[in-house]
Amino acid sequence: MQTIYLDNNATTKPAEEVVAAMSTALNEHWHNPSSVHRAGQTARHQVDLAREKVAKLIGCKNRDLIFTSGGTEADNLAILGSFAAQPKRNVLVSSKIEHEAVRDSFEEAQRHGAELIWLPIDQQGMVECDALGDLLKKRADEIALVSIMWANNETGVIQPIETIGKLCREHDVRFHTDAVQWVGKMPTNVSELPIDLLSLSSHKFHGPKGVGALYIRRGIRLGKRSLGGSQERDRRGGTENVPGIVGLGEAARLAQAWLATDERKRLEELRDNFEKRVLESVGGVVVGGDSQRMWNTANIAFPRLEAEAILLLLSEAGVCASAGAACSSGSLDPSPILLAMGIEPEVAHGAVRFSLSRFTTDEEVDAALDIIPQVIAKLQRSMSAL
Ligand code: PLP
Numbered sequence: 001m002q003t004i005y006l007d008n009n010a011t012t013k014p015a016e017e018v019v020a021a022m023s024t025a026l027n028e029h030w031h032n033p034s035s036v037h038r039a040g041q042t043a044r045h046q047v048d049l050a051r052e053k054v055a056k057l058i059g060c061k062n063r064d065l066i067f068t069s070g071g072t073e074a075d076n077l078a079i080l081g082s083f084a085a086q087p088k089r090n091v092l093v094s095s096k097i098e099h100e101a102v103r104d105s106f107e108e109a110q111r112h113g114a115e116l117i118w119l120p121i122d123q124q125g126m127v128e129c130d131a132l133g134d135l136l137k138k139r140a141d142e143i144a145l146v147s148i149m150w151a152n153n154e155t156g157v158i159q160p161i162e163t164i165g166k167l168c169r170e171h172d173v174r175f176h177t178d179a180v181q182w183v184g185k186m187p188t189n190v191s192e193l194p195i196d197l198l199s200l201s202s203h204k205f206h207g208p209k210g211v212g213a214l215y216i217r218r219g220i221r222l223g224k225r226s227l228g229g230s231q232e233r234d235r236r237g238g239t240e241n242v243p244g245i246v247g248l249g250e251a252a253r254l255a256q257a258w259l260a261t262d263e264r265k266r267l268e269e270l271r272d273n274f275e276k277r278v279l280e281s282v283g284g285v286v287v288g289g290d291s292q293r294m295w296n297t298a299n300i301a302f303p304r305l306e307a308e309a310i311l312l313l314l315s316e317a318g319v320c321a322s323a324g325a326a327c328s329s330g331s332l333d334p335s336p337i338l339l340a341m342g343i344e345p346e347v348a349h350g351a352v353r354f355s356l357s358r359f360t361t362d363e364e365v366d367a368a369l370d371i372i373p374q375v376i377a378k379l380q381r382s383m384s385a386l
Contacts, residue, residue: 001317001318002318002367003318003320004318004319004320004364004367004368004371005320005357005360005364006319006320006321006354006355006356006360006364006365006368007320007321007322007353007354007355008204008296008355008356008357008360009153009154009156009181009204009296009297009322009353009355010322010355011203011204011209012203012204012205012206012357012359013206013357013359014203014206014207014208014247014251015206015207015250015251015254017250017254018206018207018208018247018250018251018254019247021246021247021249021250022208022243022244022246022247022250024246025046025242025243025246025247026243029042029043029046029242029243029246030043030242030243031043032239033046033047033239033240033242034229034231034239043242046242046245046246047067047240047242047245047246048062049246049249050067050245050246050248050249050250050252051065051067051245051249052249053249053250053252053253053256054200054213054248054249054252056252056253056256057183057184057188057252057253057255057256058183058188058189058190058198058200058215059188059189059190059191059192060190060191060215061218063218063233064215064216064217064218065213065214065215065216066213066214066216066232066233066235066236067211067212067213067232067236067240067241067245067248068211068212068213068214068236069210069211069212069241070201070202070203070209070210070211070212071099071101071178071180071199071200071201071204071212072101072212073212073225073226074199074200074201074212074213074214075099075101075102075105075147075176075178075199076101076105076225077214077222077225077226077235077236078145078147078176078197078199078214078222079092079102079105079106079109079145079147079176080105080108080109080223080225081222081223081224081225082144082145082174082176082197082220082222082223083109083112083114083144083145083223084222084223085221085222085223086144086174089141089142089143089144090113090114090115090142090144091114091115091116091117091139091142091143091144092106092109092114092115092116092117092143092144092145092147093116093117093118093119093132093135093143093145093146093147094106094116094117094118094119094146094147094148095118095119095120095121095127095148095149095340096118096121096336096337096340097121097125097127097149097152097157097336097337097340097341098147098148098149098178099149099153099178099180101178101199102147102149102178106147114144115142117135119131119132119135119148121340121341121342122341123341123342124157124291124341125152125155125157125288125291125337125341126157126159126160126291126292127148127159127160127164129160129163129164129167132146132164132167133167136167136168136170136171136173137171140171140172140173141172143171143173143174144174145173145174145175145176146164146168146173146174146175146176147175147176147177147178148161148164148175148176148177148178149177149178149179149180149181150177150178150179150181150182150183150198151179151181151182151185151186151294152181152337153180153181154288154297154299154335154337154338154351154353155288155293155297155299155337155338155341156181156293156294156295156296156297156298156299156355157291157292157293157294158182158291158292158293158294159177161177161193161195162193162194165177165193165194165195166194168194168196169194174196174197174220175194175195175196175197176195176196176197176198176199177195177197177198177199178199179198179199179200180199180200180201180204180212181204181294182294183198183200183201183204183205183255184200184204184205184206184207184251184252184255185204185205185255185264185294185295185296185358186259186264186294186295187259190215190217195215195217196216196217196220197214197215197216197217197220198214198215199212199213199214199215200212200213200214200215202244202247202248202251205251205252205255206251206254206255206357206358206359207247207248207250207251207252208243208244208247208248208251210241210244211241211244211245211247211248212248213248216235222235224236224237226238258358263358264295265295267295267296267356267358267360268295270356270360270362270365271295271296271297271298271356273365274298274354274365274368274369275287275298275300277369278298278300278369278372278373281369281372281373282302282372282373282376284302284303285300285301285302285303286300286301286303286343286347286351287299287300287301288300288301288338288341288343288351295356296355296356296357296360297353297354297355297356298353298354298355299338299351299352299353299354300351300352300354301338301343301347301348301350301351301352302350302351302352302376302379303346303347303350304346304350304383305349305350305376305379305380305383306349306350307323307349307350307351307352308323309379310323310350310352310375310376310379311323311352313375313378313379314352314371314372314375317371317374317375318367318371319368319371319372321352321353321354321355322352322353322355323335323351323352323353334348334349334351335348335351338351354368
């Protein structure tokens with residue numbers, strides 16, 4: 001049976017070039033980059049080359065980028081490191097549509113005395129910038145960090161990062177963005193944007209899992225979280241994951257080349273056509289987040305059905321999709337992100353996320369479009385038989 005992989009916001013297939021580069025790194029550059037001998041320095045050079053490629057992808061200087069074990073660690077470090085480094089500022093500001101990596105970091109800071117403020121979200125899934133503006137006018141000098149994601153993992157909704165960053169800059173408040181679902185899929189240039197900290201993750205753009213990076217604008221101080229050696233400019237202790245970092249570097253190089261093409265347009269049309277045809281073939285569905293969205297994400301709710309049941313039948317037919325965030329699939333609670341957008345719980349219960357990648361073909365989407373109406377009809381029949 002053919003596997004139709006439409007779960008690319010959970011993870012993407014590593015590119016062939018990435019696998020080859022990692023294999024060379026494992027076989028030939030397995031030495032410790034901190035060793036003074038030549039073999040160690042060759043491994044160091046591989047790490048430096050990868051840093052250069054990732055820096056190019058997001059438009060920053062090499063020295064402003066540190067490697068982490070992924071998007072989660074980058075978020076943890078940006079948030080808890082900012083809170084620790086500014087003892088006179090006690091307030092952290094974010095939104096309820098963030099990934100758990102951000103929400104849980106906030107809750108950890110709260111256990112250490114932080115006051116948390118969650119900005120409201122409108123029905124399109126966008127953060128309300130006026131609320132942030134009002135808050136900054138009143139309490140800017142108490143705020144340690146504003147953290148708002150660039151693109152949402154469940155709906156693909158794109159936040160007004162430039163406006164938010166400008167507001168923060170005007171009030172001299174630090175701004176972090178979780179750009180895990182953005183970087184590698186959309187052009188990024190932090191040197192032209194008011195962003196102080198940015199998290200990215202390799203496995204969301206055809207790199208390996210377990211490696212990511214945090215961009216830290218020059219002059220931004222952070223408390224250290226991973227204690228130990230002085231690696232990564234003394235910001236993250238621990239021997240570097242050389243093959244992972246090399247894989248991330250190669251994924252960044254490939255993403256940059258791909259972003260220079262207009263393939264994004266083709267895929268966006270493919271996604272739009274997919275949504276249109278699901279709407280036509282299955283009545284009464286709700287498409288989540290119809291505002292500015294990533295080209296690859298379709299969040300479609302099938303009211304009165306359970307997403308878990310849909311996913312199971314889709315999976316049996318070879319289609320991989322997801323309900324809400326990858327880490328919360330398997331739970332029966334509706335997505336807190338969709339609820340924060342004001343979507344009714346009975347609708348949110350049936351929300352399925354289909355996410356494309358640059359490797360997704362028209363044939364795969366066509367095959368999924370044959371299967372989805374059959375699965376939904378089968379579930380609707382079993383519901384009405386109850
Ligand atoms: N932030 C967002 C928006 C994500 O979608 C994810 C992963 O799903 C993460 C953070 C965590 O990244 P990682 O899996 O690299 O730890």
